[in-house]
Amino acid sequence: MDLDYLLAIPSWNSVGILVTFFTYLAIAGSLIPAKLVPGVTLQDGSRLHYRCNGLLSMLLLALLLGVGAKMGLLSLTVISERGLELLSATFIFSFLVALALYAAGCKSRNRSSSLKPYVTGNLIHDWSTAQSFFFGH
Structure with missing residues (x-):
């Protein structure tokens, strides 16, 4: 593979496609x-x-992609x-x-179970175990 080709990955087109997809998901x-489904009870x-x-979102996305391709x-x-x-x-x-989530977890002062930081100070351990992201503690 050519080095210039590898340096161009990801392209701005792929970033645009990804941003468009995430925007669609948000909207x-x-x-x-x-249907609102309650999660697990926190501490x-x-x-x-x-x-x-999700199913309705996927079907609408398939419909929009089909219409976009047809046009x-x-x-x-x-x-x-x-x-x-x-x-x-x-x-x-x-x-x-x-x-960004790790940084937010480190700075969090909120002591509710869903936002309580679980930071040991060891970046590699915290990152690999995702302690700051896990709500089940």
């Missing part, structure tokens, strides 16, 4: 009717509630055409989100 997740007795509308606005083979670019963009995005 669809908040607008599409959903302080509170519960987080989750909106479950010539997008290609249905975009994932196979840009697989490595999308994979690397997703990996970088996931790493940045995990880093």
Whole structure:
């Protein structure tokens, strides 16, 4: 592989595709009717509630992609055409989100069970065990 090719991964097109997909998920997740499902009871007795509308969101996405392809606005083979670019963009995005969550967990002063930080001070241990992200303690 050419080094210039590797340095161009991920491309701005793949970042745009990923941002568009996450924007769709945010909008669809908040607008599409959903069943509210209570999560596990936390140590302080509170519960987080989750909106479950994944099937309807997926069907709407498939419909929108089909309409977009029929109108010539997008290609249905975009994932196979840009697989490595999308994979690397997703990996970088996931790493940045995990880093932001870790930093927020370290700075959290809230002592409710869902926001209580579990930081040992050892970055590698905290990162690998994801103690700051796990709500089940």
